[in-house]
Amino acid sequence: MKRILSVVLSVIMAFSAMSVSFGAYASEQTRGGGLYDFMSQSSSDGNVLTAYFDHKLRNSADPTVLQNSKSVKYKGTYYYSDGYQLYNRMRVNIDNRDENVTLYYLADGKLGDTKIKNTLKNTMFNACDARISKTTTDGDYAYWNLYGFSVNDITYNKSGGKYCYRIKFKLYYNASKAQEEMVDKEVAKFVNSVDTKKLSDFDIMVKIRNYICDNAQYDYAAVNNSVTLQWSNRYAYAFSAYGIFCRGKAVCQGYALAFYRLAKELGFDCRFVSSDPSEGCHAWNIVKLDGKFYFVDCTWDDSSSYGDDLFLTTYKGIRYYDTSNDEHLLDPTYYNNSYFKTNYEKYFATEEYNPSASGVLSTAIAYVSSKSYSYTGNNVTPGVTVKTSSQTLQKGTDYTVSYSNNKATGLASVKITGVGKYAGSSVVRNFYINPSAMSAPTEAATSASSITLKWSKPKSGCTGYWIYQYKNGAWTWIKTISNPSTLQYEVPKLSAATTYSFKIKPYKRVNRRNIAPGLSSGFVATTRPTGVTLSSLSTSKKSVTVKWKKVASSGYQVQYSTSSSMKKAKNTYTNKKTLSKKISSLKKGKKYYFRVRAYKTYKDASGKSRTRYGSWSSKKAITVK
Structure with a gap:
């Protein structure tokens, strides 16, 4: 039986009592506290309480996720109540794999221990809700990478009848930020190897499945330790995509996260799904082809003789080999809600996927002319080619196209929707819109040992800038400016009375990948000679x-x-x-x-x-x- 580890939440609260007066309008206090026990089944390691979180407590359809937060600005910082702004701020923290996090929470009244506990849980969980997902590494991918957290400090300020809570805590992950960066490189290699001019959606699904199963094996040591409650972060890798991509072994959670990540990177609608953690305790995926959600279990596919029986199958098919533990029974507490039924269950395939079927686009070759385009300020609408084994399909007769996010820099997509004999089928292809190229930098100041460059922000917007210097016959990167509002940089440690050449280009961070145009034209400047005696x-x-x-x-x-x-x-x-x-x-x-x-x-x-x-x-x- 394959098992999935529930998110572990470790909470420590140890505060020193203090009180600081802020005049008639506010008072700041720091409360002492104790250990929060999330479940009756827990273990203590020194001063750290380790508790196994029950996923049944997570509501995947919390209505506050899409509602605006109330806000108060206190001492230059916005505090948010439950709602989108609060969760989105935490989403960014988790997506960045930030460890030291501060939650600025706006409450109507003073919070007790239980309310603070639930506030932290709900904020983290709702931050990973699929409905506010913006990248391939937030949502399900981020949620199932959470390992735990420990609280360091809680302070609150009463002002205008509201309570502004500042909660400082440390987040722990199954894969660290550094490990995720290693995963990003492997993912980029795989994605770059996918040639949509040669591969259909079905071919891509096979390629993802084969890549995972050929490069990894099931990690029995990790699952055995988790079962006996002796699990520690020694085996954390096995519960993350890092285990698949960089260690070559994982449990079902790692398999499902790896499949999710690759599918999402390539434009597929995909979810990580799981059974009841106290019974079936298993994880797998659903992925959309031709407008229907099919079930994929790379774990059992890799470590059993079931093979293709668990690849692009139906809900009934995925459950065929289950034991009495119902390994593939979707957790009813988590998935039995109107949101999941309306957006996913409604589209569950009722027949096994048939790659020989006619009238579907998932077996056609569909591609845009290039993987990246330049920002123009207008909608970018690249042409689309769709071919079956026997013919090139015609736009308007066989399919229509619609574009998404295709004006601003970043990741754009085109949805190819079948009509006529291909009605009900669709494929999605992604492409990038690069920031607009920049003019050459100019000079802001010069000394005998430095040249200060300046530039104008591109109209396209960007995440930051890369500065290059001509060295040893080549343009060499010398500096990353990560703040797009920073428009100057002093190049240090230069030789006096020496001529240097520089170029610059903006970059945009998209799904942990940087996209950029070509380099600007060159700027040539000379440092000043030193003073003469x-x-x-x-x-x-x-x-x-x-x-x-x-x-x-x-x-x-x-x-x-x-x-x-x-x-x-x-x-x-x-x-x-x-x-x-x-x-x-x-x-x-x-x-x-x-x-x-x-x-x-x-x-x-x-x-x-x-x-x-x-x-x-x-x-x-x-x-x-």
């Missing part, structure tokens, strides 16, 4: 000889005047090899002031000659003989 002045017969010390440069400018303010100063220039200059025809008995600076000549990106000056030396004065 004027070493000596000497005079004879109405002349002065000026000497200075060498610095890297193209040459030197010598300036002299009878005014200490250098008004009406005269200038003379030397090449870089000359370190002294005799200036004649001066007035005998007159006091003159001298100073020197280096200069560097270079050509900018357009080929125009330019000169960069260093700082002046200190002035020296001498009376002419």
Whole structure:
């Protein structure tokens, strides 16, 4: 029997008592607390309570998920009540795999221990609700990666009849942020290997199933330890996609998450589903082909002789081999609600998938002309090609197309919906809209050791910027600017009087992947020469000889005047090899002031000659003989 580990929630509360006054409008207090016991079946490891969370307590159709939160701004921070804004903020935290998280919760009254416990649970769970999913790594994928949490601090501020709770806690995951980054690389490799000009939806499903089953095996050590309640994060990998992609072994939870991730990345409507954790204790997937949801169990497919019987089958088919534990009986507490029935159960396939069936698009080759396009400010509507084994289908006669999210930068999609003999069938193909290319950066400031670049934000918007420098015959990345509102960067540790070239491009983060246009045109600039040391002045017969010390440069400018303010100063220039200059025809008995600076000549990106000056030396004065 395959088993699934329920999310483990570890909660610690240990606070020091304190009280701080904020005047007549608010007071801040920190409460002491004890351990929250989520279930009667739990274990204690030192100061940490480990409790196995019962998924029956999770309501997958909480109506507050789509309702707006109430909000109060307190000391520059928004506090939200139950609702979309609260859950979406937590969704971002979990999707980023943030460990140290602060929940800013708005309550109508003072919260007791039970209410705080339920608030934390509901916020995390609703943050993973499929109805507000925005990426391939939130939703089911994020929810089943949660391992537990421990609370560090709770404070509240009463203001205007509302209570602003700040709850600081640490989240634990089955796969860490670093491990998820490793998963991302493997997922990207697989997705890039899928050629939709050669593969149908059915072919892609087979490719995903084979990839998972050929590269992983069932992890009995992990499941045996979870059954005996001796499970620790030693086996956490087995309950995540990391186990499949990077360790080559997992339990059913890992198998189902890996399938979910790859299917979602390739544009399929897919869900992670499970049975009652106290009985069937198993996980698998449903995926939509031709407008119907089929059942896929890569775990049993991989570790049993059932083979294709559990691949793209019906609900009845997936349950055929169940024991008395009802391993594939959908958890009635979790799935028996109108949302799941309306959006999923209604479309359950009633017959096994038949790849030889006619009049379906899931066996056709369907593709857009390119996987990425440039932002234009208008809707991007690439052409679509759909081919069966015998013919090229015609738009309008055999199918129609509709586009989603196809104006802004990011992931867009085109839905190809069958008509006529293909009615009721559909496929989806994704494509990317890259940020618009940028103009070359320009110069904000320059010193002898740095050049500060500046640029304008692209109209397309972006997540950040990549800066490149020409080194050793190639454009080399030197800096990532992760804040799109940052429009300057000082390139440090440069050599004085040296010419450098730079380019820039914006990037957009989409499903943990960065998309970007080509590099901008180049910007060429030279650092300033270092300051020159004027070493000596000497005079004879109405002349002065000026000497200075060498610095890297193209040459030197010598300036002299009878005014200490250098008004009406005269200038003379030397090449870089000359370190002294005799200036004649001066007035005998007159006091003159001298100073020197280096200069560097270079050509900018357009080929125009330019000169960069260093700082002046200190002035020296001498009376002419």
